[in-house]
Amino acid sequence: MIFRFFLDITGYFTAHLPPNWVELLCRFLGRFFFTFFRRRRRIILSNFAHAFPGKTRAECKKLARESCARMVELGLLAVALPYFSEKRIRRSFHLDGSIGEFFREKVKNNGPRIILLPHFSQMEALAAIPLLNDAAKESEIGVIYRPFTNKILERWIRRTRERFGLKLLARGNDFWAAKAMLERNGIVVILFDQNANEGGILATFFGRIAATTYLPDLLYRHFSCPIYMLMPQRTGVFRAKCSVERLPLEPEIPGNGRSNYPVIRAMNAWLERKLSADDGVCCDWLWAHNRWHTLDQAHNWLSLPQKRRAFDNSKIEKKVKIFIRMPNWLGDITMTIPAVKAIRRARPDAEVTLIARKNFVQFLQALSLADRILPIGRRANGKTFYPLAYYRQLWGYRRLEPDFLIRIGNDSTTGDIEVLLMSPKSSFAPHFINKKRPYFSERIAMDRDSPTVHQAENIRYFIEKMGYRGDWDFTPIDLKIPKAKAIGLICGSENNPEKRWPTPHWIALIEALLGRTAADIVLFGTPDDAAITQEIKSHFPGERRLIDRAGETSLFEFRDEIAACALVIGNDTGGVHLSNFLGIPTVILFGPTNFHKTRPIFDAPTYIIQSPDPKNFSALTPDIVLNALSDIDFFVTINYPKHSFSVGKLS
Numbered sequence: 301m302i303f304r305f306f307l308d309i310t311g312y313f314t315a316h317l318p319p320n321w322v323e324l325l326c327r328f329l330g331r332f333f334f335t336f337f338r339r340r341r342r343i344i345l346s347n348f349a350h351a352f353p354g355k356t357r358a359e360c361k362k363l364a365r366e367s368c369a370r371m372v373e374l375g376l377l378a379v380a381l382p383y384f385s386e387k388r389i390r391r392s393f394h395l396d397g398s399i400g401e402f403f404r405e406k407v408k409n410n411g412p413r414i415i416l417l418p419h420f421s422q423m424e425a426l427a428a429i430p431l432l433n434d435a436a437k438e439s440e441i442g443v444i445y446r447p448f449t450n451k452i453l454e455r456w457i458r459r460t461r462e463r464f465g466l467k468l469l470a471r472g473n474d475f476w477a478a479k480a481m482l483e484r485n486g487i488v489v490i491l492f493d494q495n496a497n498e499g500g501i502l503a504t505f506f507g508r509i510a511a512t513t514y515l516p517d518l519l520y521r522h523f524s525c526p527i528y529m530l531m532p533q534r535t536g537v538f539r540a541k542c543s544v545e546r547l548p549l550e551p552e553i554p555g556n557g558r559s560n561y562p563v564i565r566a567m568n569a570w571l572e573r574k575l576s577a578d579d580g581v582c583c584d585w586l587w588a589h590n591r592w593h594t595l596d597q598a599h600n601w602l603s604l605p606q607k608r609r610a611f612d613n614s615k616i617e618k619k620v621k622i623f624i625r626m627p628n629w630l631g632d633i634t635m636t637i638p639a640v641k642a643i644r645r646a647r648p649d650a651e652v653t654l655i656a657r658k659n660f661v662q663f664l665q666a667l668s669l670a671d672r673i674l675p676i677g678r679r680a681n682g683k684t685f686y687p688l689a690y691y692r693q694l695w696g697y698r699r700l701e702p703d704f705l706i707r708i709g710n711d712s713t714t715g716d717i718e719v720l721l722m723s724p725k726s727s728f729a730p731h732f733i734n735k736k737r738p739y740f741s742e743r744i745a746m747d748r749d750s751p752t753v754h755q756a757e758n759i760r761y762f763i764e765k766m767g768y769r770g771d772w773d774f775t776p777i778d779l780k781i782p783k784a785k786a787i788g789l790i791c792g793s794e795n796n797p798e799k800r801w802p803t804p805h806w807i808a809l810i811e812a813l814l815g816r817t818a819a820d821i822v823l824f825g826t827p828d829d830a831a832i833t834q835e836i837k838s839h840f841p842g843e844r845r846l847i848d849r850a851g852e853t854s855l856f857e858f859r860d861e862i863a864a865c866a867l868v869i870g871n872d873t874g875g876v877h878l879s880n881f882l883g884i885p886t887v888i889l890f891g892p893t894n895f896h897k898t899r900p901i902f903d904a905p906t907y908i909i910q911s912p913d914p915k916n917f918s919a920l921t922p923d924i925v926l927n928a929l930s931d932i933d934f935f936v937t938i939n940y941p942k943h944s945f946s947v948g949k950l951s
Contacts, residue, residue: 303651304452307379314376314384319537326376326537330369330511331897336944342723343590344368350592350619351575357699366583370421370534374586375537377424381460386431393425394535396433402528403435410727412482412525414516415489416567417443418574419586422540424533426489429542431467442467442478444515446494463672475515483525489530490516493585494569495593499598501561502609505568505756505838507617509649510603516563520549527563529570532842534584559609581852596726598742601704603767604645618651618671623702625718626656626664627709629795630874631853633660634881635706635756638772639763640669645940646768655697655718665853667777694721707740708759716740729899730762751894756901776883776902781863784818787813788862790870791828791836799872800888802918803832807839808870808922816846824858824875825850869925872898880904889925891917 312323315508344367348360355363356374384392406413411920417423430437444462447470448454458468464507469478471490478488489559492513500511501902520527527547533822534538536931547570549562595601624640625635633656651671654664658675665673674697677690694717702724707715716739719727728880733742742764760772793799810821823846830851837848851862859878862868868879872895879886880900891911900906909928911920 303450304456306455307452310376311379311383315380322373322376323537323937326369326372326789326877327373330367331365334365334368340588342831343725344587345591346703346725347587347590349701350508352811353887363583364587367585367587370584371586371588374419374421374423377422378457378460379536381424381427381483381766382463388714389428389431391551392539393422393428393432394541396431396541397435398427398543398545400435402544403433403439406439406487407435410704412485412523413487413528414482414519414523414525415487415528416492417489417529417530418493418571419491419533419589419901420532420581420584422534422538422584423491424460425532425540425542426530427461427464427466436601437465440467440481440484441465441489442469442481442486443489443491444471445477445491446471451507471513476703478519480513480597482519482525486591488519492516492797493571493591495591497594500594501560501564502569502594502604502607503564504611504616505522505591506572506619508592508619509594509609509611509616510568510592511839512564512568512610512766513622514561514564514608516567520563527567529567532588533581564610598728598744598766601728601742601766602763603769604646604649606767606769616649618649620647620650621653621701621703622647622650623653623655623697623724624670625705625707625709625721626654626660630660631872631877632755632874633664634708634750634874634877636665636759637669637881638756638774638901639759640709642763644766645671645770650761653700653702659855662933663859666856666859688783688948691717691721694718698722708762710750728766730758739925750895754897754899754901774901774903776881776885776904779860779863781860783821783866784864786822786865787816787817788824788865788870788884790824790868790873790875792825792832793871793873794826794828795873796893798892798917801891802834802919803835805918805922805925806832806836807927810836810840810846814840814843820845820847822861823848823850824853824862824870827851831948832885844913876900880906887929889920890914892919 315661316323330806341364344364348355348363352360393803415734417426426443430441443466448457461468481490490513496511496513498511498615501514502509503512504509526859527549528544531543531545535541535542545567547563550565558945575585591876595604622643624643626705627636640652653672653674654670655674655676658677661673661675664670676693677687698721701721703717705722705724705727707719707727707729709715717736720739726742727740727746728742729737729740731737732746737743744762746762777895789810790798790807791803813821823836825833833848833850837846838844849861859882862875862879862884863882865884867887868876869883870876870879870889872888872890872893876886876888877900883903883904886900887907887909888895889909892914895908895910899908909920909925911917913919
């Protein structure tokens with residue numbers, strides 16, 4: 301009752317206000333909406349930035365503010381129209397010659413007609429056409445629309461639009477009524493530019509995928525009737541001039557799937573041309589309703605290959621912006637690579653951007669995993685404080701207008717700070733029971749934090765929960781680097797000292813390897829590992845076959861040098877994951893960490909040696925390791941879901 305009273309009061313006073321006052325009210329409310337509805341503002345600005353990449357941010361803001369004012373005018377007109385007299389309606393809305401020609405042709409060549417109407421601010425002028433044209437008054441006209449959930453508002457809109465003889469047909473419920481109307485040679489009007497969600501056909505609009513109703517194509521295929529576009533062009537506050545034009549359609553090509561939807565492609569192209577040709581018309585369209593809000597929900601975000609679509613995959617533009625926040629450690633990055641590849645395969649319409657620590661940028665660029673790599677500063681060692689430069693970087697990246705942000709890791713604090721600062725339209729993250737993700741719009745429930753479930757399997761579960769149904773690529777890369785007669789040793793572990801095999805054990809192992817093989821022994825590591833390798837090196841003065849490279853290589857150089865090794869032995873750290881990714885036979889020494897969760901994942905020879913006492917890494921003696929190495933004269937298979945890892949003879 302209160303809401304009905306509010307509609308009555310608002311409609312009456314709006315209808316009786318002077319036009320310049322109404323315009324001021326629309327601009328004030330539009331500016332209020334643009335300023336304080338921040339999420340919707342981000343959507344509008346993002347839509348303008350995607351649709352018109354040649355416009356500056358200032359130009360997009362100007363258009364966005366004007367569009368918000370026109371959106372308010374659209375709502376106020378729907379509320380005020382019942383209080384317009386017939387005289388005022390005749391004074392406010394005009395029909396150009398094309399409308400008269402349309403109805404004269406309709407009378408001469410009787411038959412069904414389909415009219416498509418976009419969401420312009422003066423679209424309610426449609427209701428006045430039977431009043432303004434006698435032939436229209438004699439025609440049966442039905443309008444398919446999306447009903448309102450509020451019953452009072454629904455009755456109000458029905459009364460407004462049916463005042464002069466139009467008949468409203470609720471979308472979904474009255475399809476058969478629309479079909480029957482066309483069979484009686486009537487006219488059906490369809491509001492075509494709303495988001496059709498999962499019930500629509502995927503088509504491109506301004507180069508980006510949007511779910512579009514396929515009802516016009518369905519009716520066109522059944523009746524083979526002409527399709528017309530209705531244009532209610534604004535000429536002032538609550539004033540419009542309506543015109544109509546026939547929509548040219550491409551002929552269907554047998555066997556060409558995308559040509560099965562000629563109306564969808566033609567009507568989207570028509571609207572694109574209208575919005576691109578004139579800023580006044582552009583602002584008049586309803587940009588706030590986010591036509592492109594499709595494939596945004598977590599369960600279908602990566603299901604594009606399974607959807608019906610009216611576009612050619614080979615010609616699709618990369619208009620969707622996907623940001624993927626890469627992990628902070630080398631091992632976790634390598635385990636994320638198959639997921640990044642899966643996302644790129646599933647979304648050919650996306651420009652994929654990786655956000656990674658500065659020291660990983662060159663390494664990731666060489667892999668050609670993404671269209672762009674954005675660097676961020678690294679955290680101070682042992683501290684949780686992030687410098688202001690880090691926050692400024694993330695705040696600056698929000699101006700790139702990301703559509704999606706994916707945080708594959710299960711951390712809570714840093715991930716939530718980053719998504720809050722970059723403010724994407726949608727964001728995805730795994731949600732474990734003990735980790736809250738309050739600022740992510742889509743959280744994938746993860747009940748798989750088990751000691752026997754591998755990290756990579758969790759990542760795969762996360763990606764498949766977002767609709768991915770394709771294959772997974774665990775093939776290692778081949779850099780074509782000639783192999784040297786060398787064994788690489790990774791004696792440190794930057795992010796966890798507990799994972800380091802004791803230095804005396806490494807010394808004993810190296811002494812045995814130097815005595816049993818003719819291979820060089822190369823020590824690898826980060827600058828933090830240099831103290832360990834220098835201590836090891838000091839026990840072998842003058843030994844030319846023992847080479848210390850810890851702290852002397854960039855990640856890029858480390859990659860190339862480790863790729864030249866015939867074998868790599870190391871702790872559970874990023875280097876052994878990199879070695880596995882490069883296809884090098886790799887032996888990993890596990891102490892306190894769980895090899896079921898963190899072993900390398902790529903299809904290359906891998907052998908795991910677990911300490912007899914996981915809580916005491918010293919229990920894994922050099923003799924145990926040497927015996928394990930000498931005993932590898934057969935193939936050992938470690939089971940892993942959907943693929944396995946094999947190890948050949950290493951002697």
